[in-house]
Amino acid sequence: MILASAISVYVLSVGTFAGLTVALAGLLILAERFLVNYGVCKLDINAGEKPLEVKGGQSLLAALYANEIFIPSACGGKGTCGHCKITVTAGGGPVLPTETPYLSRQEVRSNVRLACQVKIREDIYVRIPEEMLNVKMFNAVVESATTLTYDIREVRMKLIEPAEIKQRPGQYVQIQAPSPDGPVFRAYSISSATYETDVVELVVRLVPGGIGSTYLHNIQPGDPIVFTGPYGEFILNEDPNTEIVCVGGGCGMAPMKNIIYSIYDRWPDRVCWLFFGCRTTADVFYLERFQELARKFPNLKIIYALSDKLGPEEKWDGESGFVHLSVDKYLEPGVPRQAFLCGPPLMIEAATRVLQEKGLKPEDIFYDEF
Ligand SMILES: Cc1cc2nc3c(=O)[nH]c(=O)nc-3n(C[C@H](O)[C@H](O)[C@H](O)COP(=O)(O)OP(=O)(O)OC[C@H]3O[C@@H](n4cnc5c(N)ncnc54)[C@H](O)[C@@H]3O)c2cc1C
Ligand code: FES
Structure with a gap:
């Protein structure tokens, strides 16, 4: 009898403590969201090369995007693709548990972070490779859409603004596709050759229920389309004997x-x-x-x-x-x-x-x- 009541007191106290902790964490998140104002913070890129002033409280990825710096982000900032890696030299706070599955020990030691998980709370200093700073947002129009097999479609997009792209073989673009929760970005390799500077062609496999691939399997010639790019690090060996x-x-x-x-x-x-x-x-x-x-x-x-x-x-x-x-x-x-x-x-x-x-x-x- 005494043992049973001791156990129920123990269970009750543990349950109450856990409940209070969760409620407190929820309150802190809400308070940070609605009450904390981080003001305007400095976002320094490449040691003064591109100093920006951004609103605190947003993610580093969102702040960069708002300033037309397009970091790869296949999951739309949910922390599930691991694409948005950049080096944060100061002001990024500690590495979060949501980032660690995507970062090697070497990357953590080198201050690599997932830009979508880093919240801007103070002045922040980042390093971004020059090539990534040159990534642009393109407005294009679908020139042709051709069925290649039962699940593969070729989509050719004529560039409008900018009217030309400079890409290396093996690079990819991120297509903006509509979704009920707002636009999402998905990566697709460029299949057109580097000399076709006014066109970007894709070869897309339909993933049943997939947002990006369904969109690209349904768009029609004449439809407008938006993408960012080019991205990717593959460097073709220039020795013709290789x-x-x-x-x-x-x-x-x-x-x-x-x-x-x-x-x-x-x-x-x-x-x-x-x-x-x-x-x-x-x-x-x-x-x-x-x-x-x-x-x-x-x-x-x-x-x-x-x-x-x-x-x-x-x-x-x-x-x-x-x-x-x-x-x-x-x-x-x-x-x-x-x-x-x-x-x-x-x-x-x-x-x-x-x-x-x-x-x-x-x-x-x-x-x-x-
Ligand atoms: C660098 C890079 C280049 C790429 N290039 C191409 C390309 O040239 N052509 C191309 O077709 N795709 C390419 N992809 C894949 C593409 O980015 C999308 O992941 C793919 O089209 C699915 O996106 P979705 O929006 O249609 O599906 P989502 O809406 O993201 O997913 C819907 C469902 O399908 C599942 N799913 C997601 N991806 C796949 C998959 N590949 N196979 C099976 N199930 C999946 C998800 O788990 C989810 O349950 C590339 C990816 C990367 C990272
Ligand atoms: S955008 Fe996908 S992990 Fe950051």
């Missing part, structure tokens, strides 16, 4: 198409491999146009592979099996190469293993997982 190996599947085609067309515009004799993995013939696209390009540039090698067994009606004279097996079959070891992989994580893992066996060093293998 072979380029592209391995991918599905919408991973986008950056690889850009790389291949941009390469043959500059180096007509360069050796370039495209290994493209599909499940069935229904997933095959762009094969004929690449075969035509390869007739013009014979050092371009095009290898498509189907991983599923052929159906009774299907005809196929390309490779069979997972695409990394084709990489293994065709590439001789010991040749100087740079590789760009783009597709699902399992494909990237398997292809990376094969490429390393062929002698490529980790720093020569670049990948985008999506």
Whole structure:
């Protein structure tokens, strides 16, 4: 009896304490939101290169965006994509638990933060790479929208303002898509070549229920469209004797198409491999146009592979099996190469293993997982 009442007193006190803590935390959040005024704070970029004055209380990402500094942000500032990393040298407060899953120990030591999670409460000092300061917001109009397969669509956007883009192969843009909670941004690789300066083309796979991909699968020629960019750190090896190996599947085609067309515009004799993995013939696209390009540039090698067994009606004279097996079959070891992989994580893992066996060093293998 005594033991039972002691336990109920204990449970009651713990419950009361927990309830009070939660209520207090809620009150603090509300008080900060409605009562605390941080005034105007200094936002210093690159040690005085771009000094700004911003309203305190907002996120660093929002303050930068309001000043037309477009940091990558695929989740719209919810702290779930890890894209919005920048260096905060002072005034950012402690690293929050919401940031740690996305930051390596080295990044934490180097003051890298998620800009969407850092709230401006005092003067703040940040470092932003020059290239990111040059990211622009583009107004464009849909020039064409072409169905490539049952779930992949090519969208070409004619630039209006600014009228030209300077991009490197392998870079991406962030498309602004409408959603019930306001506009969201989603990343899409640029599939048009670098010499097409007045157009940005995308290759988009429809994710059922997905906000960005559904929007891009429904827009029509003539529709206005807004995006920011270009983003991305891939640097193409400029030595024409270094072979380029592209391995991918599905919408991973986008950056690889850009790389291949941009390469043959500059180096007509360069050796370039495209290994493209599909499940069935229904997933095959762009094969004929690449075969035509390869007739013009014979050092371009095009290898498509189907991983599923052929159906009774299907005809196929390309490779069979997972695409990394084709990489293994065709590439001789010991040749100087740079590789760009783009597709699902399992494909990237398997292809990376094969490429390393062929002698490529980790720093020569670049990948985008999506
Ligand atoms: C650097 C970069 C480049 C990219 N380039 C391209 C590109 O060229 N072409 C392209 O089509 N996509 C590309 N993506 C993916 C793209 O940014 C979106 O993540 C994708 O289109 C889904 O967005 P959504 O708004 O349609 O779906 P959301 O509204 O974000 O998600 C809806 C639901 O689908 C799930 N989901 C989200 N993404 C996927 C996925 N990839 N597969 C399966 N389920 C998913 C979510 O968990 C959620 O449940 C790229 C991503 C990155 C980071
Ligand atoms: S914008 Fe996605 S984590 Fe910051």
